Amino acid sequence: MALLDGRALTKTYRLGKVDVHALRGVNVAVERGEYVAITGPSGSGKSTLMHILGCLDTPSGGAYVIDGEDVSRLSGKRLAQVRNRKVGFVFQTFNLMPRLSIEENVALPLKYRGGLSRHERRARARAVLDRLGLSDRLVHRPDELSGGQRQRVAIARALVGEPAILMADEPTGNLDSRAGATVLETFDELHRAGHTIVLVTHDPNVAARASRTIAIADGVAV
Amino acid sequence: MNLLESLLTGLDEARRHWGQTLLSLLGLVLGTASIVTVLALFGGQAALTQQFLDEVGGRGVYWVQNREQPVSPTARELRSKRLVYDDAAWLERRATTLRHVVPGWSHELDYRVGERSFEGEVVGTVPGYAAVNDIRPLVGRYLSDLDVERKARVAVLGWAYADSLFGGARRALGRSVQLGGRAYTVVGVLVREEFYFAPWSGNALEYRNRRAYVPITTAIAQHGLGEQLDFLTVKLDTAVPAHRAQAQVRSLLWARHGVEDFDVDPAQGGENEGAFLQLFNYIFLVVGVVSMFTGGIVIANILLASVVERVREFGTRMALGATGGSVFTQVLAEVLVVTVAGGLAGLALGWALTGVVAMVMKIPAVVSPLIAAVSLATALLVGVVAGLFPAIRAARLSPVEALRYG
Numbered sequence: 001m002a003l004l005d006g007r008a009l010t011k012t013y014r015l016g017k018v019d020v021h022a023l024r025g026v027n028v029a030v031e032r033g034e035y036v037a038i039t040g041p042s043g044s045g046k047s048t049l050m051h052i053l054g055c056l057d058t059p060s061g062g063a064y065v066i067d068g069e070d071v072s073r074l075s076g077k078r079l080a081q082v083r084n085r086k087v088g089f090v091f092q093t094f095n096l097m098p099r100l101s102i103e104e105n106v107a108l109p110l111k112y113r114g115g116l117s118r119h120e121r122r123a124r125a126r127a128v129l130d131r132l133g134l135s136d137r138l139v140h141r142p143d144e145l146s147g148g149q150r151q152r153v154a155i156a157r158a159l160v161g162e163p164a165i166l167m168a169d170e171p172t173g174n175l176d177s178r179a180g181a182t183v184l185e186t187f188d189e190l191h192r193a194g195h196t197i198v199l200v201t202h203d204p205n206v207a208a209r210a211s212r213t214i215a216i217a218d219g220v221a222v
Numbered sequence: 223m224n225l226l227e228s229l230l231t232g233l234d235e236a237r238r239h240w241g242q243t244l245l246s247l248l249g250l251v252l253g254t255a256s257i258v259t260v261l262a263l264f265g266g267q268a269a270l271t272q273q274f275l276d277e278v279g280g281r282g283v284y285w286v287q288n289r290e291q292p293v294s295p296t297a298r299e300l301r302s303k304r305l306v307y308d309d310a311a312w313l314e315r316r317a318t319t320l321r322h323v324v325p326g327w328s329h330e331l332d333y334r335v336g337e338r339s340f341e342g343e344v345v346g347t348v349p350g351y352a353a354v355n356d357i358r359p360l361v362g363r364y365l366s367d368l369d370v371e372r373k374a375r376v377a378v379l380g381w382a383y384a385d386s387l388f389g390g391a392r393r394a395l396g397r398s399v400q401l402g403g404r405a406y407t408v409v410g411v412l413v414r415e416e417f418y419f420a421p422w423s424g425n426a427l428e429y430r431n432r433r434a435y436v437p438i439t440t441a442i443a444q445h446g447l448g449e450q451l452d453f454l455t456v457k458l459d460t461a462v463p464a465h466r467a468q469a470q471v472r473s474l475l476w477a478r479h480g481v482e483d484f485d486v487d488p489a490q491g492g493e494n495e496g497a498f499l500q501l502f503n504y505i506f507l508v509v510g511v512v513s514m515f516t517g518g519i520v521i522a523n524i525l526l527a528s529v530v531e532r533v534r535e536f537g538t539r540m541a542l543g544a545t546g547g548s549v550f551t552q553v554l555a556e557v558l559v560v561t562v563a564g565g566l567a568g569l570a571l572g573w574a575l576t577g578v579v580a581m582v583m584k585i586p587a588v589v590s591p592l593i594a595a596v597s598l599a600t601a602l603l604v605g606v607v608a609g610l611f612p613a614i615r616a617a618r619l620s621p622v623e624a625l626r627y628g
Contacts, residue, residue: 056541056621077545083621084543091625095538099235111231112543157542 001068002029003164003196004053008062011048022048024219025062030165030198035191037210038200045219047169050200054167055083067164084113088158090168094150096142102129102153103138109161128156132186148179152186159190166190168199172206184209231548232555247564249520250601254568255575256513257597258589262576266587270419274426277417283354283489284468286454286475291483298481305484306449307442309475310348313456316474319467322457324350327441327450331402333434335387342383343433344401346441354457357430361391362410369409369437375444377406381414382431401434402445421584455489464488518600522608529553529612530627536616537624550617557609565601569594 011023022045030036040046051057052064055071058079064072067086071079083089088109096105106125110116116124129135132152142150151171158166168187172180188209191197199210207213215222288304310325317323327346332339345351352364360381369376379387379394388394391411398405415427425431442449458467468486476482536549573589580587619627 051622054541056625077547080540080543080545083541089541091538091541095534095541095625097535097538108539109542112539112545112548161543 001065003032003034003067004028004030004198005065006049006053006059006062007064009049009052009059009064010061011045011052011057012060021219023052023059026216026219026221028053028214028221030196032164032196033191033194035187035197035209035211036199037207037213038198038216039202039204039207039213040216041202044216046200046202046216049216050167050169050198053198054087054089055079056089080112084109084161086164088161088163088166090151090154090158090166090171092170092173094142094147094154094174096150096154096157098142101139101141102134102145105142105153106157106160109157113161124160125156128160129153132156146179147175148182151175151179151183155183155186155190159195165196165198168197170201171199172201172203180206229551229555232552233559235552236556236559247560247567249524250561250564250605251568251571253513253516253518253520253604254565254597254601255572256516257600258569258572258593259575259579259587260509260513261593261597262572262587262589263579263585265590265593266580266585267419269588270586274417274419277415278355278427278430278489282458282460282464284456284458284471284486285489286456286471286484286486287452289483289485296481299483302479302481302483303449304479305451305454307438307451308449309451309478310454312478313454313471313474317456317467317470319459319462319470320456321459322350322354322455324348324354324455324457325438325451326351326453326455327438327446328452329402329441329445331445332400333383333387334400335397338387340386343429344377344441344445345433345435346438346446347435348438351435351455354455357415358413359410360413362395362408364410364412365435365437370439373439373443374437375404375406375440376409376436377401378410378412378435379408380412380431380433382428383434384408384411399434401436404444406434406436419585518604518608522604522611526608526612529616533616533619533624533627536619537621537627540619540621540624546617546619550613553613553616554606554609557605557613561602561605561609565598565605568601569598572597 006026006028009023009026009028010021013020013022026045026049028049038046038049048057052059053066055066058075059072062072063070066082069082069086071082074082097108100108103122103125106129107121110121110124126135126138129138132155134149134152134156137145137149137153142153145153155166155171171187172183175183184206187197187199191211197210199206201207286305291299307325310323313320314323324347329344330341331344333342347365348370349365349367352358357364359378362378364378365376368374377399379399381391384391384394387399388397388408394408394411397408399408400406412430415430417426419426456467456471458464471486472482475484536544539549540546576587576589579585616624
């Protein structure tokens with residue numbers, strides 16, 4: 001069975017008096033260990049799909065199973081737990097907590113998980129940062145780092161909880177090409193190490209790094 | 223994440239963006255400080271009023287005065303003799319709830335000593351008046367029962383008149399003064415009375431220094447028209463509830479007059495001063511309430527702004543696994559820290575401000591523990607109520623909504 005399995009996913013927003021159909025029945029399946037890029041022009045629904053796959057949002061219709069758990073009807077607290085345990089999210093704008101140190105930022109998901117001592121959380125955060133070559137930045141604040149470094153800290157934060165899947169929404173969108181390249185190399189390495197990655201991008205060069213591409217247009221997979 | 227950790231995160235956040243925290247603090251500090259100051263000044267004024275009433279013997283003292291006769295009086299009203307001297311004796315005999323009954327007669331008469339003359343108040347009354355109104359002779363004596371019985375032509379002068387007519391209290395003693403064309407012997411001069419609500423205001427008790435007291439029987443015989451009284455002053459027995467005593471006075475007099483053509487009211491020191499003071503108190507109260515509201519709105523506004531500014535951060539936290547509940551606790555914890563710190567700082571500032579205002583304006587004002595508790599509680603209440611809305615709002619956002627915010 002696929003790690004991510006979405007069937008006939010639909011999403012309808014209400015904008016004033018008009019219904020906007022962001023997704024009109026998308027089937028998507030991602031196997032364990034795959035590196036998948038979701039592409040499409042802006043407004044195609046790729047970000048909506050990403051939010052649903054990342055459990056940030058629930059579909060209006062259809063079924064979605066992640067790592068054997070049907071999450072399409074979950075809400076609130078349960079969904080927060082699924083996000084915390086199964087999904088690691090990387091944002092275009094990094095979304096690091098500006099007032100927390102790098103180490104504290106990376107340890108944050110473990111704090112929401114609970115059951116781990118402060119010492120243990122710090123140890124795990126350091127281990128991930130070490131793996132990404134950022135162990136000399138533990139006590140710095142995000143604004144003391146370059147864009148590429150910040151995004152790699154964000155990747156470390158996404159990885160620290162050992163999620164089933166790593167999701168990234170335009171991870172190189174706010175970076176220059178060199179910094180973007182280092183981030184993409186990081187994804188490559190993670191893929192080689194066995195991580196499952198789903199990445200949203202409109203950049204064909206980024207999509208080319210993935211092992212498979214799902215193209216979305218007008219709310220359907222093409 | 224458990225409750226304690228959410229709280230700690232909240233505290234940590236409040237500490238880390240101290241600039242914003244400081245801004246919310248400022249609103250709270252100023253709001254609380256103004257509440258403290260206003261309450262302290264208000265309390266000072268209230269204490270002063272109490273002191274004034276004690277000074278003039280105002281507590282438990284009621285005035286009975288003729289009610290103004292209607293334009294077309296009824297037969298009963300026409301038949302009533304109104305307040306007369308005998309009413310006092312009647313009340314004294316029948317009323318079980320009164321300690322003193324003092325009849326009073328008051329008119330403006332000519333004062334004359336040699337060439338010096340002016341018009342001033344003359345009060346005809348009985349010895350009990352001194353006890354009820356808490357007045358004491360400086361030299362000589364007050365009126366005696368014998369004076370009243372014999373309709374003696376004796377007068378007790380207020381300090382200011384003794385001074386202006388004779389050039390001092392001691393010189394006045396034993397001398398003769400013409401009141402309304404009749405000669406009276408000065409048998410006593412009263413202690414000079416003073417009370418200042420503020421250093422810039424006049425002596426609120428000066429009217430007491432500008433008076434002469436004569437036996438009521440003499441006043442009625444020499445200057446009166448019949449036995450008409452101008453007022454009756456009664457002092458209640460402290461063991462009896464005021465409303466019961468008041469009711470008894472009313473029913474006894476009603477029985478005698480056949481109609482309720484009089485009013486029974488609590489005594490207010492000097493009438494003008496009383497009204498002035500009441501106005502002053504209302505103004506203070508209004509200012510206090512307004513400043514509480516203003517402080518509250520300022521706090522709510524700043525808290526709401528700081529939450530709105532951070533909605534995307536909450537979205538990120540939710541994406542990492544924070545539940546609505548933990549975001550709620552975090553926001554509320556931040557609010558609580560800010561509120562408690564701001565409340566305490568405001569209390570300190572208000573205390574200092576009160577001291578300065580009291581010193582500069584030379585008026586009494588004290589920050590009592592009650593005032594401290596009330597203002598701190600207000601700050602907390604306002605903070606929690608104001609913080610609750612942003613917290614609920616933050617907690618109810620879906621992660622996607624929060625991430626897209628702004």
